[in-house]
Amino acid sequence: MWEKIKSVIWRLFGKKTVLSDFEIAAQDKFGRDYEQAGDLNLTAVFANKLACLAVSESAVSVDGETPRARFIGGLLDGVWDRARKITARALGTGGVVLIPYAAGGKIYTDAVPQNRFFINSVQGDDITAASILADVILRDGKRFARYTDYALEDRVYIIRTRAECEGKRVPLSAVPEWAGIAEEIRIANVDKMLFAHLKCPVDNRRGDDFYGVPVTYGCGRIIRDIRECLEQIREEFRQKRVRVFADEALFGGGDEIEGSLFKRFMAGGSLESGPFFEIFDPAIRESAYYSHLLHLFALLEKTVGVSRGILTDQVTQGATATEIKRAAYDTYAMVENIRKGWEKAAAELAYAYSVFAEFYGITPPGDYTLRWDWSYALIESGAESWQQMVAGAELGVIKKEELRQFIKSNESIEDAKRAIRDIDRLISLEQAGTAEPQTVSRSDLKQSGGGE
Numbered sequence: 001m002w003e004k005i006k007s008v009i010w011r012l013f014g015k016k017t018v019l020s021d022f023e024i025a026a027q028d029k030f031g032r033d034y035e036q037a038g039d040l041n042l043t044a045v046f047a048n049k050l051a052c053l054a055v056s057e058s059a060v061s062v063d064g065e066t067p068r069a070r071f072i073g074g075l076l077d078g079v080w081d082r083a084r085k086i087t088a089r090a091l092g093t094g095g096v097v098l099i100p101y102a103a104g105g106k107i108y109t110d111a112v113p114q115n116r117f118f119i120n121s122v123q124g125d126d127i128t129a130a131s132i133l134a135d136v137i138l139r140d141g142k143r144f145a146r147y148t149d150y151a152l153e154d155r156v157y158i159i160r161t162r163a164e165c166e167g168k169r170v171p172l173s174a175v176p177e178w179a180g181i182a183e184e185i186r187i188a189n190v191d192k193m194l195f196a197h198l199k200c201p202v203d204n205r206r207g208d209d210f211y212g213v214p215v216t217y218g219c220g221r222i223i224r225d226i227r228e229c230l231e232q233i234r235e236e237f238r239q240k241r242v243r244v245f246a247d248e249a250l251f252g253g254g255d256e257i258e259g260s261l262f263k264r265f266m267a268g269g270s271l272e273s274g275p276f277f278e279i280f281d282p283a284i285r286e287s288a289y290y291s292h293l294l295h296l297f298a299l300l301e302k303t304v305g306v307s308r309g310i311l312t313d314q315v316t317q318g319a320t321a322t323e324i325k326r327a328a329y330d331t332y333a334m335v336e337n338i339r340k341g342w343e344k345a346a347a348e349l350a351y352a353y354s355v356f357a358e359f360y361g362i363t364p365p366g367d368y369t370l371r372w373d374w375s376y377a378l379i380e381s382g383a384e385s386w387q388q389m390v391a392g393a394e395l396g397v398i399k400k401e402e403l404r405q406f407i408k409s410n411e412s413i414e415d416a417k418r419a420i421r422d423i424d425r426l427i428s429l430e431q432a433g434t435a436e437p438q439t440v441s442r443s444d445l446k447q448s449g450g451g452e
Contacts, residue, residue, distance in 0.1 A: 034092035047092035057375035066366025094212035194352035196345035201337035
């Protein structure tokens with residue numbers, strides 16, 4: 001299939017990917033392995049658990065009073081709403097490419113799996129041309145595919161979009177959902193590619209770093225051993241179920257007795273030559289099997305590079321708070337690397353949104369600043385973080401609005417400033433003895449950013 005896609009990209013755009021067939025096949029396998037749901041998928045287990053730890057109770061916002069800042073913030077909010085799913089797929093398959101595009105007068109963001117992303121040329125560590133299989137739609141028994149090619153030439157960003165069906169090029173209007181997409185766009189004064197590549201932080205063990213690998217890369221032998229152990233446990237329980245062997249006289253001619261529990265007597269067969277019942281109830285070696293399974297789980301966690309607590313239980317009995325934090329440090333380090341990837345990806349997306357806003361005249365130029373509010377619940381409690389913030393405010397090393405943002409993380413820095421100004425004004429009026437209940441209403445406070 002992927003060799004065919006390489007041919008399609010060459011036919012539609014005249015571009016040849018720099019990836020070898022071996023690398024393309026590996027990316028395809030990463031995607032298929034992550035998507036399989038018929039058996040225990042340990043890669044998916046790690047990916048979903050780490051994605052939850054990385055993005056839960058965290059947020060990204062865009063500070064700035066300009067329309068450009070609000071525009072970028074709205075688009076990033078839409079991406080962050082899917083952050084957990086995007087992160088899990090990036091960790092499970094090696095990477096996800098976040099690609100903004102314009103359609104119907106709006107800007108959207110596609111999350112394209114890495115195995116549908118083909119690099120065509122590079123300069124140093126920078127990608128200068130790439131093609132993607134952007135979308136596939138099955139309609140009326142036919143398979144329609146949308147391909148997009150991106151290239152940066154002399155600071156001109158060129159976007160070409162083509163559609164094909166069953167080996168033939170078709171107009172984009174052949175699919176109503178694609179009718180609003182332009183076939184070619186040229187944007188001047190662009191410094192870098194207008195997409196973001198969120199990659200798994202695990203080392204791909206190759207010379208280049210253009211493609212990521214799954215979080216369990218290189219752990220195939222241990223995963224096979226775990227599946228084998230689970231199969232042995234299942235077989236142990238299956239073979240050693242309790243059975244009652246009884247004399248034939250108990251069954252009669254119609255086998256009225258339940259056959260899954262009662263079995264005919266193997267030897268003798270008469271009441272005089274043996275007991276009427278004989279129970280088979282062997283002991284199950286669960287202790288040895290589960291001890292081996294837990295050992296394999298712990299070994300897989302170490303190989304991936306995380307602490308206990310993903311597949312095994314974290315040991316907390318008798319441990320101090322400091323010891324618990326140290327025990328989770330490996331996982332925390334992995335989470336921090338995932339977050340650094342998100343910070344880089346969000347900055348690239350914000351730049352792309354700003355370029356599109358300028359090109360389509362959506363907003364006038366304006367400054368913006370990305371602000372991250374990461375949760376540190378993995379290594380510290382909320383009470384400890386609050387005390388640190390309070391101490392910082394008392395020492396003057398952080399501002400009141402930053403302290404307020406810790407409580408109301410959905411507020412921007414400007415909203416927090418306005419809310420504090422309203423609160424200070426009310427306090428001043430009360431101290432002066434001139435404040436009246438109706439002076440500032442709840443609706444006024446809400447409109448001014450004061451919250452509830």
